[in-house]
Amino acid sequence: MSSTGVNGGATKPRQRKATKEAVPVEQVEEVKVHSSTTGEDEPSLETLEKIFAPLLFTVLAFMTRMYKIGVSDIVTWDEAHFGKFGSHYLKREFYFDVHPPLGKMLVGLSGYLCGYNGSFEFKSGEKYPEEVNYTFMRVFNATFGALCVPIAYYTAKSLRFSTAATWLVTLMVLCENSYATISRFILLDSMLMFFTFTTFLGLAKLHTYRNQQFSKGWYFWMTFTGVNIGCVTSVKWVGMLTTALVGIYTIQELWEKFGDLRMPFTTYMKHWAVRVVCLIVIPMAIYMLSFKVHFLILENSGPGDAQMSSLFQANLKNSPLTKGPLDVAMGSKVTIKNMGYGGGLLHSHVQTYPEGSEQQQVTCYHHKDTNNDWVFIPIRTDPPYDHKGDIRYVSSGDRVRLIHDMTGRNLHTHKIAAPVTKHQWEVSCYGNDTIGDEKDNWIVEVVKDTHKDGKVHTLTSTLRFRNEPLGCYLRAANVALPQWGFKQVEVTCAPDTVVWDRFTHWNIEQHTNDRLPPADTRSYRSPFLRDFVHLNVAMMTSNNALVPDPDKRDDLASRPWQWPLLNVGLRMCGWGDESVKYYLLGNPVVVWGSTLSVVVLALLTFVYICRWRRQYKDMTGEQVEYYVYSGIYPALGWALHYFPFILMARVTYVHHYLPALYFAIMTFGFVFDYVTSTLMSGRAKKYGRPVAYLAMYAVVVGLFWEFSPISFGMTGSHEQYGYLNWLSTWTI
Known part of the structure; x- marks a missing residue:
């Protein structure tokens, strides 16, 4: 009697080495060199990857984020908050908000660059006056959203995804309707996603230098990661979840080095020192600097005075x-x-x-x-x-x-x-x-x-x-x-x-x-x-007070379990026939596919752990390393950015899932590439794998185009878009 392994290879019950590897050697070779599933020669594909592909994706990103960006001339959704906060910087009036100041200072900068004087009140649903160049402010904000696409491309390459998987992941970020929608307005979400993406890029690049530690490139990416940790936490506290992912990676690295008896103690302590400086001191310095600039700009008394100490208020003009x-x-x-x-x-x-x-x-x-x-x-x-x-x-x-x-x-x-x-x-x-x-x-x-x-x-x-x-x-x-x-x-x-x-x-x-x-x-x-600590505690206190009110109905709020299932969307403005309407909803194949990939990866990992416990050797050391850092870590990033919202008592909305969705997309790219290369062989792999990828490309792009009205703006009667209500819980 024989048992069949995960890879389909037969293995005797007491035989401790599998006769067939679960992770094909050619897959690892493919992610090391620029091999192709389409049979193209290496030089032309290398040129395509390094020059044409990221340039094309970047151009398409700016097109999808900027197209018809100024067609709606009313204050939409949370523009009422963040546009107003930007106005306070221009008037230099002290205000209070539950988020750190970096993103809102950038909103204020966008207003300053277009000549806005801060006089508009940004009341929800109100029409923008002629003196407010809201289109420029939205374009400034959308630039962060557009740059997320090439960053996703280079992150996938750093995770050693195959060319086809890299293109798929980048295409999913490009054609994710919720990303295209949220990036079009004066909000913090595109900035949060940008710095989340850059932090994970830094972590992925840092891992590629794991055998070149203390080199110039290693120092650069260590510092790059620390700087972006500081930036992402200075936009929203959700950035601390990204910081936690970097922290887990760092702890694992230091633990592994602790067991290396060949490493001198001084070298090991140097590893600690560099990480403390780059991943703790630099982020903290950037975070505190953002508050220092915040206090310096807001020198006049304003609506947020009462949240601060009396002595702080006494120093305001x-x-x-x-x-x-x-x-x-x-x-x-x-x-x-x-x-x-x-x-x-x-x-x-x-x-x-x-x-x-x-x-x-x-x-x-x-x-x-x-x-x-x-x-x-x-x-x-x-x-x-x-x-x-x-x-x-x-x-x-x-x-x-x-x-x-x-x-x-x-x-x-x-x-x-x-x-x-x-x-x-x-x-x-x-x-x-x-x-x-x-x-x-x-x-x-x-x-x-x-x-x-x-x-x-x-x-x-x-x-x-x-x-x-x-x-x-x-x-x-x-x-x-x-x-x-x-x-x-x-x-x-x-x-x-x-x-x-x-x-x-x-x-x-x-x-x-x-x-x-x-x-x-x-x-x-x-x-x-003292002012810095006082304000942060006040922010925490106010944030914890944002709990659902049982006496009031909030039609925009949603529950975390609904997000990965794409159970609900979010109306971002009024739904009258005369207004341009936007609906925050993900691309169905991107959201559902990424959620399924997390489940599949969990099942695969469970099977491999069970087989490893039974002393079957399904992977080489290099393949285990690829599986963990290119598959498990993105899934861990998804879990870190998703499960805390389940535990939070505060009110939650669909846009809270957007950072977690990015890590789920990366998980999908890994799983799709892994499964197609593992389960397919021979002619099925040679021809079936490219067909599977081409089919995914077509579905992702096709559904993005199908749902593009919710991102680019729906005009006229909302009833003509009823065909988009695939689920009864969607309210398009």
Whole structure:
């Protein structure tokens, strides 16, 4: 009795070496030299590969990304966000967003290059005015999308794909409808994809230099990879998933070298040092530099001020914070900001808690309005405040009441569990100037201050507020309330806290008191590193708060399981007959084929692992290396860019799958080439393999053309495009 291997060769049960290799030697030779499945001679094919093919693909990429790019003259989809952010750079107004600044600075640069002055508000669906050259800004953005195509070509070559597989992969990227669509607008996605592609190119090229380490080429591609890691993470945090792929490769390399007993210890440590500098220090420097430039450009006060520390805001031009007095006194109207990373302003509004005390809600809010105003008033057992009497400054250890200016109620706490953080106590607004109890009394504690006079000062004093009878401290730890609290930050009174708990630290941000002189603004300084950390934590906090709202229906949102199945698309604009309509949907054969390839590769790998465990030798060492680095690593890249979205609680959309799709396409190129070269032999391989590739080329191009209206713009009635609704879940 005999058993049949994966490659179809017969193998005896106890024979430990397969008589036929699962990976044909000619395939590995084919990816090393420029052999052809069509029988062409090497010199002409080499010329075709090196010059004509990448040039042709690049030209076609610019054609597909630029064609009719300005036909829609309305603000489309997230152009409303990123166009507006670009405007803030041109007006140099500080704003806040959940994404790092590099991509948005490039959007601002595109506006600057075409003479745009930043005055347009980029309201969704609004028509672009004549003074905004939106076509140039879109072309600037689309250039990143177009350059992804030749990068895919050179990446496939670096992965040692055959010529036919390289062309197939490049064609799939070129003819992927979602890539062609997303690249046409003023968005961050084409920039994210560009730097994702270049980072993976750097990794693939780096692997080709694995036997030439410490050469000039090796140093270049190591640095190239690090620079692009810095860029991709500076566009969107999704770039950290690409960074993780590089990290896994690096760990594997260093582990293998650790087992090389012939390598001197100094050489091994040099490998560590180079990777630390190129893959950690350089990316981090680029990431931090993007924020440094971000802060330097946005020098004026703007809509995002409240997300930053009070000292940072005080250094912005036209900031109202530096116009107030320095010393806080009884009767001073103030805003009080939490100093924990991502902290907001102490806030209240007329709405009440639905449970617990059912008294007026107290929250932290990241936007400035009059509901953030509080007034320092003496406690009821002290002499009442007299606005014509002597000025009574607030100092450390003083007992005060904090009156909510809009409603006149006292900041109050009691031994009722907070609505979310149950082990701490609820904070509310209660009573008025005459109605209340001793739980309205708060003791001010100055933790630190640049001024050493013991008084409470605007901006420079770090404060804690301790409730006098209960001994708990006012705290806000970025815990979001449910919808009844408008998703604002929960404020509690914590009985078990320590002095270094930053979420119990507060400072006086904005201060008005007609009886006091304005402060000297030269006393306010804010270090970059602290601002950098503060903004990143605020971004993380806001990003985590982007969760689906069960009380609202979001027709654009989708679930991650739908993406690889192409179960849904996304309408990017209004669907009226008079508008040009765009629908974000992938090329069916590209998406479905790439998803199938990941499954096939997983099954193949499982079979090979089982056979290896049974001590069958299906591959040589060189073939294993090719299988792992050209097949497994792209599939791993897909998994790293896809599965985290399943675990995320935040709301997700179709465009979140686009980076993962690229790695799935690379996996498809490997699997298709591998399967056709392994399962076919003789005349079937000689003639069938080229036919299979030509058929794939035709289907990919044909379906791209079939669905091209969704990418280039649908005009007239949407009903005439009903033939494109292959699935009932598509809403073309």
